[in-house]
Structures are given as structure tokens and as C-alpha cells.
Amino acid sequence: MTIEDEIRAKAVELGFASCGFARADAAPQAGDGLRAWLGEGRHGDMRWMEDRAEQRASPNGLWPAAKSVIALAMSYAPAVDPLALAEHGELGRISVYAQGTDYHKTVKKALKALGRWLAETHGGELKVFVDTAPVMEKPLAAAAGLGWQGKHTNLLSREHGNWLFLGVVMTSLELAPDAPAEEHCGSCMRCIEACPTAAITGPGRIDARRCISYLTIEHAGPIPEEFRASIGNRIYGCDDCLAVCPWNRFAEAAQANRAFLPRAELAAPRLADLLELDDAAFRETFAGSPIKRIGRNRMIRNCLIAAGNSKEAGLTTSVEPHLGDPDPVVAEAARWALARLA
CATH class of the missing domain: 3.40.109 (NADH Oxidase)
Structure with a gap:
């Protein structure tokens, strides 16, 4: 060898x-x-x-x-369709990689x-x-x-x-290089067409400022209103451009590392439950998860946006307590959500 x-x-x-x-x-x-x-x-x-x-x-x-x-x-x-929860407004969608x-x-x-x-x-x-x-x-x-x-x-x-x-x-070792892989996307445009916020501005061109993964994970301030409705019930990341790729038909869940199997509480979390989290409960819930990095306030902000998009009037009682949140970004998201639910 x-x-x-x-x-x-x-x-x-x-x-x-x-x-x-x-x-x-x-x-x-x-x-x-x-x-x-x-x-x-x-x-x-x-x-x-x-x-x-x-x-x-x-x-x-x-x-x-x-x-x-x-x-x-x-x-x-x-093992399951990452887009399966799209129509379940009462639930939050977490990107597959973070479950x-x-x-x-x-x-x-x-x-x-x-x-x-x-x-x-x-x-x-x-x-x-x-x-x-x-x-x-x-x-x-x-x-x-x-x-x-x-x-x-x-x-x-x-x-x-x-x-x-x-x-x-x-x-520092000299290793024999492999040949680069050939491109096999052809004329397919599914990923570009699937992006909810048009963040993929052309083949191989992405504007992070429009990307839901960026907005829900990296961006700390208020999420621009022009993107809020398109976020739907995504509370951490977005899988749409990945999920629609035809090459995924060859990807087998059995090949995945077992460490990446979804935790039950992260596969389909209820927004009402997440909106009850204080800082300590947030840390406990997301211990060992990459989600812990964004902190409680950013997650609550994301859940409030999702609640506002949910058309679930019952979530009003979960949103109202955040109107007085000391974080102005959270409080503003709560006002927006309540206006939408009304």
C-alpha cells in the first residue's frame, strides 16, 4: 500500500x-x-x-x-426529509447539521x-x-x-x-495529489430556485446578508423585515438549497456518523416550549449542540419571528411575556410577532 x-x-x-x-x-x-x-x-x-x-x-x-x-x-x-416541517407553523425547524x-x-x-x-x-x-x-x-x-x-x-x-x-x-509531508473532481451540476438550477430569500444570486455566488442561515445564526441585530416572512418557521439555519439537490438520492443515512443522529428534542421542537426558555434552561437544552453558541436571546428572537409567521393564534400567550424583555432586539421581535398574529 x-x-x-x-x-x-x-x-x-x-x-x-x-x-x-x-x-x-x-x-x-x-x-x-x-x-x-x-x-x-x-x-x-x-x-x-x-x-x-x-x-x-x-x-x-x-x-x-x-x-x-x-x-x-x-x-x-x-433519514427524513428536511423540508417535512415546512407547513407546521407551531414547530421550529432546525438545520439538519445542528440536530x-x-x-x-x-x-x-x-x-x-x-x-x-x-x-x-x-x-x-x-x-x-x-x-x-x-x-x-x-x-x-x-x-x-x-x-x-x-x-x-x-x-x-x-x-x-x-x-x-x-x-x-x-x-509537511509530500503526498501524491488526487485529480480535482469534475463539476456535474449541468443545467440544474434547483438550489438557486429553492432559496427563500434569493441569497444565491447566481451559480456559485451567495450573499450572506440575505441567507437565512446567516440571519438566524451569525447576525446579532434585528432581522431585516424584508426577510422575516420568508424565514417561515426556521429558527436555526436553513436546508432548502441542500435538500432539493438531485445528487442527494445517492446519499444514504446509514453512512452518516451516529453522533449526528437528531436528538428528539431538536428534531421538531414546539415554539411554545422554546419561548419559555430562560438563559439557564437554554444552556441545558442545547448543551453539546452547536446551537448553544448563539445564546438565548438570539434563539428567542428567531422563535418570535417564527411565531409571527405561524398563523397560530395560540402562540400569542407565549409571545406576550417577551414584550418587556431587556434585550431591545427581542422586545421588537415580540411586537412584530404579535402584530402578525393579530
Whole structure:
């Protein structure tokens, strides 16, 4: 077996669905695209993307000693239709990726295990990354042959669809690169057409300021009124552009890591229950979930928007207590919701 074959076998053993290799300088166009995207202000309030843009633009900008990149993907393909709750206004919709254990911990644990094994068996220096570091995982994964970036900008695989968490191992070892994957979207425009807020402004072009995932997770202030009705009952993220992709017919839920199976209380939560949460109850409910990061106030804001869209008059009694919330963003969302329910 080659060293690359050994790494692939170990990756499968650790729960990864795909593994590929690329040179550290394999995706120079990604840095150019990032700079243009930031220059147009399409990142919204995500100032952290500006702060380390040059490190993010290239693996060598982050770690000059890197010679090769090992790109890895872990499946979280759902067993049920992510759009099934769209007509249930009394329930909140949470993005599939956030319904189970925090993927950062699961993927990083596997990456560290792979890194330890690699260092012990083949030497070299290495660093592991999953999402929280300034690394452009999607272009690197495409360069390593794991798939291509679809028109929704997410990585897309013929074998696993687009339900993939990505991780990267940078190493000082010289590894044989894989050929980049070919693009197979063709004339399909389903993801662009499915976006509720027209955030995908063209193939491979996304304006985060319009994206429901950005608005419900990254954006801290009031959600612009022009997008509120389109948010529907989504209270954390949005799966619409992912869910409609035809390549998902090849993604099997059985291939997903069991850590990502949905927790019962997060699969179809009642808005009335969530609107009762104080800070302590919020932390307890979302312990071990990536949702905990946004904090109680942002979640309540999101639930109030969903309540306002619900057409469920019974939710009025759950909304009213938030009119006097000390957070003005929450109080304003409560006023908006009550006006809608009336």
C-alpha cells in the first residue's frame, strides 16, 4: 500500500466517508474569490472573515511549512426529509447539521486521531482544522477530488450528495495529489430556485446578508423585515438549497456518523416550549449542540419571528411575556410577532 492508501484506510476506520489529497497551493483561485466577496461586503457582519482573510486565502498563508493537504468528509445525511416541517407553523425547524452532537467536536476528535497515527507512522509535522480556523475547506476538498462546489457553493459529491462535514489536515509531508473532481451540476438550477430569500444570486455566488442561515445564526441585530416572512418557521439555519439537490438520492443515512443522529428534542421542537426558555434552561437544552453558541436571546428572537409567521393564534400567550424583555432586539421581535398574529 502507498502512504496515501494507508491514510485513506485509516480515515474510513475513523468514520470519514471520503479522503483525498492536494498540494497546499492547489486552489489559488479561492483566495481571489474570497477577496472579491469581502470587497463587495457580501459577508455582512462576519468581521472575523476580514480579520484573517490572508491566512484564509491560502494554506501557506496560515502555515508556510504546509506542503500537502489531506481533505476529509464525514456524512450527516438525514433519514427524513428536511423540508417535512415546512407547513407546521407551531414547530421550529432546525438545520439538519445542528440536530445532533456538535460536529466540531466529533470531526476534530477523528482528525486528531488521524493526525496522531500519521505522525507516529510516517513522521512530519501537521495541523488539523475543522471550520473554526481560517481555512477554506470547500475549495481544498474540491481540489483533492472529494467533490465539486455546487451552484449553492457547498461541496457536492456524486456518492454522498451535499450532506458533508469537512475537515483538513495540513502536513509537511509530500503526498501524491488526487485529480480535482469534475463539476456535474449541468443545467440544474434547483438550489438557486429553492432559496427563500434569493441569497444565491447566481451559480456559485451567495450573499450572506440575505441567507437565512446567516440571519438566524451569525447576525446579532434585528432581522431585516424584508426577510422575516420568508424565514417561515426556521429558527436555526436553513436546508432548502441542500435538500432539493438531485445528487442527494445517492446519499444514504446509514453512512452518516451516529453522533449526528437528531436528538428528539431538536428534531421538531414546539415554539411554545422554546419561548419559555430562560438563559439557564437554554444552556441545558442545547448543551453539546452547536446551537448553544448563539445564546438565548438570539434563539428567542428567531422563535418570535417564527411565531409571527405561524398563523397560530395560540402562540400569542407565549409571545406576550417577551414584550418587556431587556434585550431591545427581542422586545421588537415580540411586537412584530404579535402584530402578525393579530
